[in-house]
Amino acid sequence: MPSYRAILSIGDVHPGHGPEAVMGSAVAAVSSIATVEQTDIQVLSNVPQIVVRFHIDDDGDAHTVADAMHDAVAEVATTGPARLLLRRGGRWLPV
Template identity: 35%
Template sequence: MPSFQTRLKITGLRPGNPPEAVMAAGVEALETRHHVESNQLNIAAGVPQLNLRFLVEATEYSGENSQARLSASMMRDAVERVAVTGSLQVLRRNRGRWAPI
């Protein structure tokens, strides 16, 4: 199964939401479609970044990438309910390296 990763910048919390709601929203959204392998919050250039790694059912290369992009978009929509987000990257694991799709 192909492995993908999202990197979503978090620029603020929406009123009334605790910080842990950000990760919970992202993981819950991805788990509706895929197995989430790992999740973590990193700081990149002083900005929190939500990193979620997930598996996509193996089909054909472009279809797998399309599924990953759609799922990442759905995840971002879910996170937007509790936080203000910035840029979103979707990467695919290829020969031991992460490459943007």
């Protein structure tokens, strides 16, 4: 089964939510559709990003997962650009 990474830039957390709600909402959304393999937080050019790695059957379903993750996180924090990557031959390629 293919492995994907959904990467989402994060801004300010909305009032009434803690920072932990960002990753929690992302994982809840992804795990309701796909198998979560790993999570991470990274900073790229001083912008925090969450990364959720997951398994699902095909690219179309992977886009559905990434959209669900974005929508869930947008309820607790401002979001920026999202990216979806596919693991192929030891490399992560844009979907």
